[in-house]
Amino acid sequence: MIEANHLSRTYQRGDGTPVTALRDVTFTIAAxxxxxxxxxxxxxxxxxxxxxxxxxxxxxxRYRLAGEDVSVxxxxxxxxxxxxxIGFVFQSFNLLPRATAVENVxxxxxxxxxxxxxxxxxxxxxxxxxxxRAEHFATELSGGEQQRVAIARALMNDPPVLLADEPxxxxxSAAGESVMQLFTSLHEGGRTIVLVTHDEQVAxxxxxxxxxxxxxxxxxxxxRERSPA
Amino acid sequence: xxxxxxxxxxWRSLARSKARSFFMMLGVIVGIAxxxxxxxxxxxxxxxxxxxxxxxLGTFDTLTIRPGAGSTRGMPSLGSVEPSLKxxxxxxxxxxxxxxxxxxxxxxxxxxxxxxxxxxxxxxVLGVSPNWADVxxxxxxxxxxxxxEDDRSLARVTVIGADVARVLFQxxxxxxxxxxxxxxxxxxxxxxxxxxxxxxxxSLDNMLVVPVSTASKRLFNRxxxxxxxxxxxxxxxxxxxxxxxxxxxxxxxxxxxxAQDDFTVxxxxxxxxxxxxxGTTLSKVVTGVAVxxxxxxxxxxxxxxxxxxxERRREIGVRxxxxxxxxxxxxxFLVEATLISALGGAIGILIGxxxxxxxxxxxxxxxxxxxxxIGGAVALSVAVxxxxxxxxAWKAANVDPIEALRS
Numbered sequence: 001m002i003e004a005n006h007l008s009r010t011y012q013r014g015d016g017t018p019v020t021a022l023r024d025v026t027f028t029i030a031a032x033x034x035x036x037x038x039x040x041x042x043x044x045x046x047x048x049x050x051x052x053x054x055x056x057x058x059x060x061x062r063y064r065l066a067g068e069d070v071s072v073x074x075x076x077x078x079x080x081x082x083x084x085x086i087g088f089v090f091q092s093f094n095l096l097p098r099a100t101a102v103e104n105v106x107x108x109x110x111x112x113x114x115x116x117x118x119x120x121x122x123x124x125x126x127x128x129x130x131x132x133r134a135e136h137f138a139t140e141l142s143g144g145e146q147q148r149v150a151i152a153r154a155l156m157n158d159p160p161v162l163l164a165d166e167p168x169x170x171x172x173s174a175a176g177e178s179v180m181q182l183f184t185s186l187h188e189g190g191r192t193i194v195l196v197t198h199d200e201q202v203a204x205x206x207x208x209x210x211x212x213x214x215x216x217x218x219x220x221x222x223x224r225e226r227s228p229a
Numbered sequence: 230x231x232x233x234x235x236x237x238x239x240w241r242s243l244a245r246s247k248a249r250s251f252f253m254m255l256g257v258i259v260g261i262a263x264x265x266x267x268x269x270x271x272x273x274x275x276x277x278x279x280x281x282x283x284x285x286l287g288t289f290d291t292l293t294i295r296p297g298a299g300s301t302r303g304m305p306s307l308g309s310v311e312p313s314l315k316x317x318x319x320x321x322x323x324x325x326x327x328x329x330x331x332x333x334x335x336x337x338x339x340x341x342x343x344x345x346x347x348x349x350x351x352x353x354v355l356g357v358s359p360n361w362a363d364v365x366x367x368x369x370x371x372x373x374x375x376x377x378e379d380d381r382s383l384a385r386v387t388v389i390g391a392d393v394a395r396v397l398f399q400x401x402x403x404x405x406x407x408x409x410x411x412x413x414x415x416x417x418x419x420x421x422x423x424x425x426x427x428x429x430x431x432s433l434d435n436m437l438v439v440p441v442s443t444a445s446k447r448l449f450n451r452x453x454x455x456x457x458x459x460x461x462x463x464x465x466x467x468x469x470x471x472x473x474x475x476x477x478x479x480x481x482x483x484x485x486x487x488a489q490d491d492f493t494v495x496x497x498x499x500x501x502x503x504x505x506x507x508g509t510t511l512s513k514v515v516t517g518v519a520v521x522x523x524x525x526x527x528x529x530x531x532x533x534x535x536x537x538x539x540e541r542r543r544e545i546g547v548r549x550x551x552x553x554x555x556x557x558x559x560x561x562f563l564v565e566a567t568l569i570s571a572l573g574g575a576i577g578i579l580i581g582x583x584x585x586x587x588x589x590x591x592x593x594x595x596x597x598x599x600x601x602x603i604g605g606a607v608a609l610s611v612a613v614x615x616x617x618x619x620x621x622a623w624k625a626a627n628v629d630p631i632e633a634l635r636s
Contacts, residue, residue: 055550055631076554083552090634094547098245110234111552153551 001161001192002029002052007061009047021047022058023215029194031160034187036203037196039212046165048212049196053086053163054078066160083111087154091166093146095138101125101149102134108156124152128182144175151182162186164195168202180205239564250569253533256526257573257613258580261606264519265581266588268602271515273589276597281427282501290464291364292471293495294318294457294478305455307338312453313482313491316445319358319457321481326459326473328466333361334441335456336449341411343437345397352393353436354410356444364460372404372419379418380440383447388419392434413447415439467496516602523609526573527617534566534621538628545625546633559626566618567611574610578603 009022021044029035039045050056051063054070055078063071070081082088087108095104105121125134128148130141138146147167154162164183168176184205187193195206203209204223211219243250283289295305296314319332336356343350361367362374369388379386387408394403403417424433445451461470471494478492538545545558553561582598589596 050631053550055634076556079549079552079554079557082550088550094543094550094634096544096547098242103241107548108551110238111548111554111557116234157552 001031001033001066002027002194003062003064004028004048004052005062005064007048007051007058007063009044009051009056010059021215022051025061025212025215025217027210027217027220029192031192032187032190033208034183034193034206035195035208035210036206037194037210037212038198038200038203039196040198043212044215045196045198045212047215049163049165049194052194053088054081079111083108083157085159085161087151087157087159087162089147089150089154089162089164089167091169093138093143093150093170095146095149095153097137097139100135100137101130101141104138104149105152105156107153112157121152121156124155125149127155128152142175143171144178147171147175147179148182151179151186155186161192161194164193166197166199167195168199169197176202235560235564236568239561239568242561242565243569249533249537253530253569254526254573254576256529257523257570257610258526258577260519260521260523260526261574261577261610262581262584263522263577264516264606264609265578265598265603266584267515267519267581268599269582269585269597270588271511272599272602273585273592273594273597275511277594279501281425282497284425284427284433289497289501290461290467291497292459292461292467292474293497294322294459294474295455295493295495296453296491297493298489298491305337306340307336307449307451307453307455308340310453310455311491312451314454314457316441316452316454318454318478318481322457322459322474322477325477326470328462328470328473330460330462331360331364332358332460333364333458334358334454335361335458336441336444336451337455338449341448343393343397343408343410345406345408348397348399350393350396350435352390354444354448355436355438356441356448357438358441361438361458364458367424368422369419370422371402372417374419375438375440380442383443384440385413385415385443385447386418387415387437387439388421389417389437390421390434391423392432393437394420410437410439411448464498467498471496520609523606523613527570527613530566530570530614531617531621534562534618535624538562538621538625541625542628542633545628546630549628549630550634555626558628559622562622562625563615563618566621567614570610570614570617571607574607574613577610578606581606 004025004027007022007025008020011019011021013019025048037045037048051058057071061071062069065081065085070078073081096107102118102121102125105124106116106118109117122131122134125131128151130145130148133141133145138149141149168179171179180202183193183195195202197203207224208222210217294314296311316334319334323329323332334357337353339353340351341354343352357375359375359377359380370391372388375386375388387410389403397403397408403420406417407414408417427433439448459474461467475490475494479490482491484490548558585598586596
C-alpha cells in the first residue's frame with residue numbers, strides 16, 4: 001500500500017543553509033497493517049508524515065501510494081489523492097469550530113464532487129459512538145469526543161489509509177485509551193493505519209514500529225504477527 | 230463542489246459570524262444606499278423640473294420669439310425690451326412661413342398694481358391675442374376666454390389667474406366685477422384654471438390676461454411686443470420653421486449682413502434638452518461620489534477578508550488536508566466576498582429606495598426610481614465583491630497547509 005523508496009527531505013533555513021530532515025528513508029507498508037512511526041521531537045517523523053499524507057513532496061526518492069507514484073504529482077492532483085486515499089487525524093483535532101459534528105464529518109465529501117451524504121456522516125458518528133452529539137458544535141464537545149468526530153471525518157470518503165499524528169497527545173489517558181481502541185477496531189476492519197507518536201504506550205497498540213532518529217530509520221520491528229483480516 | 234453547495238457553504242460561514250459579516254457589508258450598504266437614494270431623488274427632481282417647465286411653457290410644439298439679440302435672462306418686460314418686435318410681425322409669420330399653425334401676440338409687464346376695493350396685488354399682466362389660450366392649451370375654471378370681438382373692440386375685460394382671484398376676491402365670485410389695472414378699470418370675464426407650479430416651484434397662477442390691443446392702446450401705450458408664440462403643425466419641424474421665421478423677420482426688419490438679428494428665436498425643446506443635460510451632469514457627480522463610497526466599502530471587505538484569512542488558516546489547512554484544491558479554497562473565499570457584497574448591495578438598494586421614497590413624499594413629489602441606476606448598483610456590488618475578494622481569496626488559496634496545521 002505504501003512504498004517509501006530512499007526518501008529525503010531537505011529544507012532551506014532562513015539564512016539559506018540547507019537542513020536535512022529525512023535521509024534515505026525506505027520501507028514498505030502492506031495493506032491492512034497497523035504501523036507506528038515513533039521518534040523524538042525533531043527526529044523527522046513529522047516531515048515523513050507530511051510526505052506520506054501527500055501534503056509535501058520528497059526532495060529526492062520515490063513515494064508510491066496504492067501503486068501510484070504520488071511524489072511527482074502537481075498540487076491539485078495531490079489534493080485529489082488526499083481526498084480519496086487518505087484520512088487525516090491530528091493531535092489538535094482540527095475540527096471547524098463553527099460547524100456541527102455532523103458538518104465536520106461531512107467536510108471531506110465536499111471535495112469529491114459526489115452528492116452530499118448526510119446519512120453516511122451520521123452513520124460514521126454512530127460508529128464512533130457519538131450519534132447523539134451530531135448537532136453539537138465542535139466547541140461543545142470534550143477532547144475525546146472531538147477526536148472521535150475527527151476520526152469519523154477521516155473515514156468519510158472511505159480512504160484505504162488513515163494517517164494519525166499524535167492522536168492522543170492532547171487527551172487524558174481514559175480518552176486516549178478509547179481513541180486507541182477505535183483505531184484498533186478500524187484496523188481489525190481492514191484499514192491501513194499509520195500512526196506517528198513519541199509515546200511508547202501508544203506504540204504498543206500497533207503491529208509494527210518504525211523508529212526514526214535523526215532523519216533515518218533506526219529500527220523496524222514487528223511486534224506481533226498481523227491479525228488475519 | 231457544485232455551485233449550489235459552494236454558495237450554501239459560504240452562506241453558513243457568513244451566518245455564523247454575523248457581526249463580522251455585518252461590518253464587512255456596512256461600507257457597501259452605505260455606498261449602494263447612497264447611490265440608489267441620490268439617483269432616485271435626483272430622478273424625481275429632474276422629472277418634477279420637466280413637469281414644471283412643461284406647465285410654464287404650455288406646449289412643446291412652439292417657438293418663442295423675443296426682441297433683442299442673444300437670449301435675455303429672466304422675464305422680459307415691456308419697459309426693458311428693445312422695441313423691435315411689432316404687431317404686424319405676427320400675422321406675417323402666420324401667413325408667410327409654411328408649417329405654422331398660429332401665432333399668438335404677447336405684451337407683458339410685471340410691475341403694475343392690480344386692485345379690487347382695498348385689496349392690491351402685483352401680478353404678471355399679459356396682453357394677449359385671442360388665440361393665446363388655444364396655443365397654450367389653457368382652460369378657464371369659470372367664465373370665458375378672451376374673444377376676437379374683445380380684441381377688435383379694445384374691450385376692457387380680463388381673465389384672471391387663480392392666485393389673483395383668491396387674493397383680490399377672497400371667496401367672492403369675481404365674474405362681472407370690475408378691477409383696476411394701473412388704475413384702468415377692467416371687467417373680470419373669466420377665471421383661469423390653476424396651472425400649478427413652474428420652475429423653482431413658483432406659482433404660475435399669479436397672473437391675468439387682457440386683450441393685447443386693449444393692453445397696447447389703453448394700458449401700456451406701446452406698439453411693440455415682448456413675445457411672439459409660434460405654434461407649429463409638426464413639432465419635429467421646429468428647426469426648419471425657426472430658420473424660415475428668422476429669414477422672414479430679418480427681411481421685414483431690413484437687417485442686412487453683417488448686422489445681427491434684433492430678435493431671438495427660442496425653442497422649448499432646446500430649453501428642455503438643456504434641463505435634461507443639467508440633470509445628467511448632476512447625476513454623474515452624484516454617481517461618482519456614491520461609486521467611490523462603494524469602492525471604499527470594497528476596500529473594507531478586502532481588509533476584513535485578509536484578517537479573516539489569517540484567522541482561518543487552520544480551517545484552510547484542514548480543508549486542504551481533506552482534499553480541497555487551491556481552486557476550491559479560492560472559490561470559497563471569493564464566493565463569500567461576493568455574497569457579502571451582493572447582500573450589502575441588496576440591503577443598500579432597499580434602504581436607498583426607501584429613503585428616496587420618504588424624501589420624495591416629504592417634498593410632495595411623486596417618487597421616481599432610476600432603474601438603470603439600481604441595476605447598475607446591483608452589478609457594482611457584485612463586481613466589488615469579486616474584485617476586492619480576489620486578493621484575499623488568492624492569499625487563502627496559497628496558505629501552506631503544513632504550516633497551518635502545525636501546533
